[in-house]
Amino acid sequence: MDVKIPKATARRLPLYYRCLVGLQSEGVERVSSTELSQALQIDSASIRRDFSYFGALGKRGYGYDVPKLLSFFKQLLNQDQLENVALVGVGNMGRALLNYNFKRTNNIRISCAFDVDETITNRIVSGIPIYEIGDLEKQIQDQEISIAILAVPAAVAQKTAEKLYEAGIRGIMNFTPTRLQLPAEVKLQNVDLATELQTLIYFLNN
């Protein structure tokens, strides 16, 4: 599909998908933008605008057909195909991510992890093999992985990210507080927990 959509819309697509999976499993056959709005806490005008980028998905006065809409989003988000991702850094956060069930809501799986700590490498933890960092390039290429989760200490974040780029990674979910400097073709998603919490505090105080 070759539709140019705003970043904010793209961010909401997985939420729509997940909500529709829930509705489908409850046997709901059609849904209005108002009902979607209540379930997702996104205003219904935004929902209608988001959907309008993809043409006529619903009918005025009828709403949206759940199975049809679900199958549309499933294809759009490529949910038929399992997406394997790599995890780099198996510290406290990395270990929590190994146990995080990405498959429950989305068709994503951590298929390999990497660390420098020899007491955990070459072992299987929570069902996932932990490789030495020296195996990174080979595994990423063998497994044709293009997305990595970065959960290493901040001091080695930039260096590790460059290694990932050289190995062929083009999307990084960055759990470190480091602002990574990488070629523009690499898509970055920063999950900066202290900043998120600080923003929440700011909103609460102001």
Place this chain on the structure above:
Amino acid sequence: MDVKIPKATARRLPLYYRCLVGLQSEGVERVSSTELSQALQIDSASIRRDFSYFGALGKRGYGYDVPKLLSFFKQLLNQDQLENVALVGVGNMGRALLNYNFKRTNNIRISCAFDVDETITNRIVSGIPIYEIGDLEKQIQDQEISIAILAVPAAVAQKTAEKLYEAGIRGIMNFTPTRLQLPAEVKLQNVDLATELQTLIYFLNN
């Protein structure tokens, strides 16, 4: 300070603050919006616009005075005062959060955690006391905490969030995939890892 600023600007304030802490520690005395832009990977027009909401923070052709700007943001973000937050749910993710150093970049500390698992309650883990869930209201009120991190299983997320609201919590950082339904006065920050990763995959494929 009583300035009405856009949400996107508010989200960037902690990033500015952290960057300035770094510059100050390196002995940098002044900085241009272009230099900030490179360090933060935020375009310099946005930076100048963000700063303009707070009046004349810099001088044309000179840039920004680092110590002055830092002290301004420090006050704005209330960084002089330690902010205590509660953690609810000490599973894999909760445990990682207990070990996450929020104090390194921001003046935030988890001062108490809560769980239902009797094998870990009434103990101190990573320096933080883990209380039974029955102690939640008393501790939150005694410690005058208004912000909580929610890391419980999805099935009990809504129920637990309501308990938090009744105990006086007005800001929740939500690590569960549940879209919480709470009174409008409660500020929510969703950290939905599967959705973040799915969005990254979508951007990479399109």
